[in-house]
Amino acid sequence: MERLFSKQKYIDRRKTLISKISGGIILLPGNQRSPVNYKSNVYRFRQDSNFLYFFGLDSEGLAGVIDVDSGEEIVFGPVFTIDDLIWTGPLEKIEDRAEKVAVTKTMPDNSLKDYLQKALMRNRKIHYLPPYRGEKTILLSELLDKTVTDIENGFSPDLIHAVCSLRIIKDDDEVKEIETTLDNVTRQQHIMAMNNCRPGIKESLIAGMVEGFGLQQDCMLAFPVICSVHGEILHNESHENTLKNGQLMILDMGNESPMHYATDITRTTPVSGKFTQVQAEIYNLVLAMMDSSLRLMKPGISYAYIHQKASETLAEGLIDIGLMKGDPEEVVASGAHALFFPHGLGHLMGLDVHDMEDLGEDNIGYDDEHKRSTQFGTAFLRFGRKLEKGIILTVEPGIYFIPTLIDLWKSEKKYESFINYNALHNYMNFGGIRVEDDVLITSTGNRILGKPIPKTIVEVEETYKF
Amino acid sequence: MERLFSKQKYIDRRKTLISKISGGIILLPGNQRSPVNYKSNVYRFRQDSNFLYFFGLDSEGLAGVIDVDSGEEIVFGPVFTIDDLIWTGPLEKIEDRAEKVAVTKTMPDNSLKDYLQKALMRNRKIHYLPPYRGEKTILLSELLDKTVTDIENGFSPDLIHAVCSLRIIKDDDEVKEIETTLDNVTRQQHIMAMNNCRPGIKESLIAGMVEGFGLQQDCMLAFPVICSVHGEILHNESHENTLKNGQLMILDMGNESPMHYATDITRTTPVSGKFTQVQAEIYNLVLAMMDSSLRLMKPGISYAYIHQKASETLAEGLIDIGLMKGDPEEVVASGAHALFFPHGLGHLMGLDVHDMEDLGEDNIGYDDEHKRSTQFGTAFLRFGRKLEKGIILTVEPGIYFIPTLIDLWKSEKKYESFINYNALHNYMNFGGIRVEDDVLITSTGNRILGKPIPKTIVEVEETYKF
Numbered sequence: 024m025e026r027l028f029s030k031q032k033y034i035d036r037r038k039t040l041i042s043k044i045s046g047g048i049i050l051l052p053g054n055q056r057s058p059v060n061y062k063s064n065v066y067r068f069r070q071d072s073n074f075l076y077f078f079g080l081d082s083e084g085l086a087g088v089i090d091v092d093s094g095e096e097i098v099f100g101p102v103f104t105i106d107d108l109i110w111t112g113p114l115e116k117i118e119d120r121a122e123k124v125a126v127t128k129t130m131p132d133n134s135l136k137d138y139l140q141k142a143l144m145r146n147r148k149i150h151y152l153p154p155y156r157g158e159k160t161i162l163l164s165e166l167l168d169k170t171v172t173d174i175e176n177g178f179s180p181d182l183i184h185a186v187c188s189l190r191i192i193k194d195d196d197e198v199k200e201i202e203t204t205l206d207n208v209t210r211q212q213h214i215m216a217m218n219n220c221r222p223g224i225k226e227s228l229i230a231g232m233v234e235g236f237g238l239q240q241d242c243m244l245a246f247p248v249i250c251s252v253h254g255e256i257l258h259n260e261s262h263e264n265t266l267k268n269g270q271l272m273i274l275d276m277g278n279e280s281p282m283h284y285a286t287d288i289t290r291t292t293p294v295s296g297k298f299t300q301v302q303a304e305i306y307n308l309v310l311a312m313m314d315s316s317l318r319l320m321k322p323g324i325s326y327a328y329i330h331q332k333a334s335e336t337l338a339e340g341l342i343d344i345g346l347m348k349g350d351p352e353e354v355v356a357s358g359a360h361a362l363f364f365p366h367g368l369g370h371l372m373g374l375d376v377h378d379m380e381d382l383g384e385d386n387i388g389y390d391d392e393h394k395r396s397t398q399f400g401t402a403f404l405r406f407g408r409k410l411e412k413g414i415i416l417t418v419e420p421g422i423y424f425i426p427t428l429i430d431l432w433k434s435e436k437k438y439e440s441f442i443n444y445n446a447l448h449n450y451m452n453f454g455g456i457r458v459e460d461d462v463l464i465t466s467t468g469n470r471i472l473g474k475p476i477p478k479t480i481v482e483v484e485e486t487y488k489f
Numbered sequence: 490m491e492r493l494f495s496k497q498k499y500i501d502r503r504k505t506l507i508s509k510i511s512g513g514i515i516l517l518p519g520n521q522r523s524p525v526n527y528k529s530n531v532y533r534f535r536q537d538s539n540f541l542y543f544f545g546l547d548s549e550g551l552a553g554v555i556d557v558d559s560g561e562e563i564v565f566g567p568v569f570t571i572d573d574l575i576w577t578g579p580l581e582k583i584e585d586r587a588e589k590v591a592v593t594k595t596m597p598d599n600s601l602k603d604y605l606q607k608a609l610m611r612n613r614k615i616h617y618l619p620p621y622r623g624e625k626t627i628l629l630s631e632l633l634d635k636t637v638t639d640i641e642n643g644f645s646p647d648l649i650h651a652v653c654s655l656r657i658i659k660d661d662d663e664v665k666e667i668e669t670t671l672d673n674v675t676r677q678q679h680i681m682a683m684n685n686c687r688p689g690i691k692e693s694l695i696a697g698m699v700e701g702f703g704l705q706q707d708c709m710l711a712f713p714v715i716c717s718v719h720g721e722i723l724h725n726e727s728h729e730n731t732l733k734n735g736q737l738m739i740l741d742m743g744n745e746s747p748m749h750y751a752t753d754i755t756r757t758t759p760v761s762g763k764f765t766q767v768q769a770e771i772y773n774l775v776l777a778m779m780d781s782s783l784r785l786m787k788p789g790i791s792y793a794y795i796h797q798k799a800s801e802t803l804a805e806g807l808i809d810i811g812l813m814k815g816d817p818e819e820v821v822a823s824g825a826h827a828l829f830f831p832h833g834l835g836h837l838m839g840l841d842v843h844d845m846e847d848l849g850e851d852n853i854g855y856d857d858e859h860k861r862s863t864q865f866g867t868a869f870l871r872f873g874r875k876l877e878k879g880i881i882l883t884v885e886p887g888i889y890f891i892p893t894l895i896d897l898w899k900s901e902k903k904y905e906s907f908i909n910y911n912a913l914h915n916y917m918n919f920g921g922i923r924v925e926d927d928v929l930i931t932s933t934g935n936r937i938l939g940k941p942i943p944k945t946i947v948e949v950e951e952t953y954k955f
Contacts, residue, residue, distance in 0.1 A: 057523045057524075057525075057532060057622075058523075058621045058622050059523075059532075059535045059712075060535055060537065060538050060621070060840075060847065061621050061841060061843065061846040061847035062621045062846075062847070063843075063846065064712050064841070064842065064843065064846070065713070066523060066525075066532040066533075067713065069525045069526055071526070072526050105894075105897070108891075108893050108894065109722075109723060109831055109891060109894060110722070110724045111722065111723075111724055111725070111726075112719065112722035112725060113893055155524045155526070155527050155528045156523075156524050156623060156624075157622060157623020157624035157625070157626060157627050158622075158623035159623070160623060160627060161623050161626060161627070161637055164637060170636075171627055171630060171637060225707070227704065227705060227706065227707040228705045230704065230705075231701055231702070231703070231704030231705030231706070231707070232701060232705055234700075234701060234704050235697055235698060235700060235701010235702065235704055235705070236697070236701065237697070238693065238697030238700050238701055239693060239694045239696075239697030239698055239701070240693065240697070241691070241693040241728055241729070246525075246530050247531070247533065253578065256575075256576075256577065256578035257575060257576045258576045258577055259577070259578055260577075262707055263707070365575055374526075375526050375527060375530070376530065377527065377529070377530065380527040380528075380529065380530070381526065381527035381528070425574075425575060427574050427579055428571075428574065428575060431571070
């Protein structure tokens with residue numbers, strides 16, 4: 024069924040977790056099925072990442088419990104009936120599966136409430152993480168006999184910080200898991216998209232083709248495919264447009280590895296196969312933002328600083344082109360550049376594509392030393408803390424021309440001393456460009472994960488086939 | 490954005506609904522997004538079918554309200570911010586969208602609680618349907634200020650029966666919607682699967698190929714693809730096996746039309762391209778079960794009776810082959826045939842692949858005249874009532890050899906007077922066969938929907954390409 028790391032890794036992870044919590048019981052419920060249009064018609068199952076990290080088992084209805092004081096570890100799981108046998112086939116016993124992640128005690132799922140209630144009666148603290156699915160919130164409310172509101176507010180900040188301190192640093196096995204999927208699936212999908220990009224087809228043809236290629240290898244998406252000739256709409260999930268000569272197709276997609284680690288890559292391809300001069304100028308500026316970032320990323324430097332430096336590279340380039348004016352550092356300090364780059368430079372990546380976002384972006388991405396900016400654009404940076412060896416981040420600079428935002432700011436005369444609104448006239452149909460790689464922080468610097476995927480103008484144009 | 494029927498259809502549907510409810514307020518909340526591994530990473534959006542049926546609009550966070558006494562109809566929807574503009578693009582105003590389904594009054598979603606609380610203070614009854622997603626249950630609990638348990642138990646049986654009486658009968662537009670998707674997508678996918686079926690590949694290759702083909706046309710699955718050489722595992726959702734000569738590949742899949750009506754077709758292909766004599770014998774018996782069903786299906790006949798007659802055809806055939814013995818009617822009355830056919834002959838199909846299963850299978854599929862059987866196998870029949878013109882059902886007979894079930898019954902000496910356990914020895918690796926079509930009940934009989942999809946042994950073997 025599931026693919027697992029070595030037993031020792033799960034033993035070590037749980038041992039370290041215990042060492043970081045002062046006492047009580049850690050409750051890590053796995054995920055249930057997510058209904059589509061009635062209870063038994065469900066979306067593809069996705070296990071909870073925190074449960075996966077500490078208990079590895081990849082099926083619904085499980086819960087992992089760790090008694091911090093006694094060290095006892097239990098997996099609670101469903102007991103199967105004859106009907107299960109007919110509908111879902113012979114299933115491995117929970118005790119045999121738990122043994123693979125070095126948990127020797129298992130109990131039926133219907134005894135979990137009793138176990139927890141007894142612990143509560145002895146005034147033991149129960150640590151759980153913030154639930155992000157309605158089914159999980161309701162389950163916790165039943166198990167702990169609390170209202171939904173109490174459950175939503177009652178998660179354990181201690182557990183959040185302990186889990187984050189482990190999950191944020193990736194070991195070699197985790198890096199390998201991500202790189203294998205990058206090379207075997209995600210890289211192929213982006214090359215396939217460049218091969219098949221051409222005028223006259225719909226975005227859905229490319230989006231479906233790349234998702235289908237992943238599915239043929241039983242590899243699910245890490246997030247909904249963004250495939251759009253309107254790249255200026257950042258989370259554009261519709262695939263209705265027909266590709267036209269002169270447009271740019273942004274493809275932002277990633278997969279889940281067999282153990283559910285994410286990949287996340289973006290490339291931009293000209294629909295005609297050739298970048299126009301205007302497009303090439305902006306495209307190379309996006310690559311310059313990426314290069315300036317990669318030159319600086321290493322342990323000890325904050326990602327907020329890297330974001331700032333990439334923004335200054337952007338401002339410098341746009342001043343050269345004539346779309347902005349003034350001093351690049353002043354531009355970025357003012358926030359004017361966010362008209363063209365209204366999102367963060369990147370985010371943590373791991374078992375989630377935005378790693379640990381369920382634990383709260385500010386808990387994960389910021390700390391006492393690094394507070395989230397309140398400035399439009401930079402406020403969307405999901406991770407601002409110091410880089411450490413073993414962190415994996417996306418680096419995804421982009422430049423967008425968002426007509427409604429340009430019109431709005433222009434009408435408000437916003438940042439008139441930095442933005443040449445008149446020069447923007449010719450860019451209203453430009454769309455957007457984004458290029459994204461997945462980057463590991465090493466002891467001395469960083470490394471782009473996976474084999475190279477066509478990225479320079481020459482490489483993209485050569486991969487285009489039509 | 491969404492594809493809609495004529496305004497008049499939504500007017501008529503709501504008018505009929507009002508006429509069937511004696512008073513109070515009907516609350517039909519649409520669906521929210523379903524989180525995968527954190528709140529903002531979501532599965533592909535699927536609108537609630539009941540909301541779609543009466544209000545048509547296909548995006549998240551909406552709610553339809555009908556005041557049965559005053560006749561007032563309101564769509565509650567989100568108010569957009571500048572951030573929405575950047576992340577999801579320019580969005581059509583809710584008042585303009587509501588107008589397309591002939592609703593003239595709209596209100597912001599954050600005023601829905603106030604509206605409902607005022608109604609409750611005036612002792613108005615609020616009718617809602619059973620929620621099937623955790624997020625919806627929590628939303629209703631907040632809106633109506635009730636506990637989760639009260640919400641789960643407080644749905645309106647009157648509304649269930651009123652909605653069912655409308656949705657169960659499909660008009661020509663709905664039939665056309667389903668047939669177009671059958672012809673353009675589902676039929677092509679089954680032919681593609683037969684073309685590509687061959688030894689040495691994994692089930693996931695076929696499953697991913699057909700799902701990808703649908704996605705290329707922006708057409709989502711109606712339910713998770715079943716693609717398996719272990720057809721005897723009825724809801725086998727894993728695609729891990731490698732296809733081997735001598736095995737049978739069951740492909741059970743369907744799509745959602747642009748307006749979210751389902752299709753649901755099953756075919757069985759021999760991996761080698763040729764049915765063995767043993768396989769052909771069983772395959773033709775499955776087709777005989779389908780034929781005997783289609784000969785009988787017409788208004789006034791109960792589907793429980795059709796299921797019984799198909800089971801008798803099965804028993805007759807298995808007696809001829811030597812796997813069963815005795816009188817076919819007695820076999821079926823005893824329930825012994827369910828060893829080979831442990832599921833129902835079919836189910837309603839419409840906006841849901843198991844139409845209206847969220848409203849409760851017994852509410853929809855059974856009535857005072859037709860009670861659900863408690864016998865193993867037949868108990869799984871989802872619809873037992875009398876057929877009416879305009880009902881769409883799947884007809885999906887199957888024959889399976891489930892080793893663990895055979896061993897269990899044999900050890901219990903179950904139905905020894907009807908089952909030749911010794912003769913089953915050679916069938917333990919057989920797997921299973923299922924063939925399924927979508928059938929409309931007409932005024933005089935029935936009609937298989939869509940263009941023919943290869944079904945006879947000759948047709949399937951001719952479609953195989955390897």
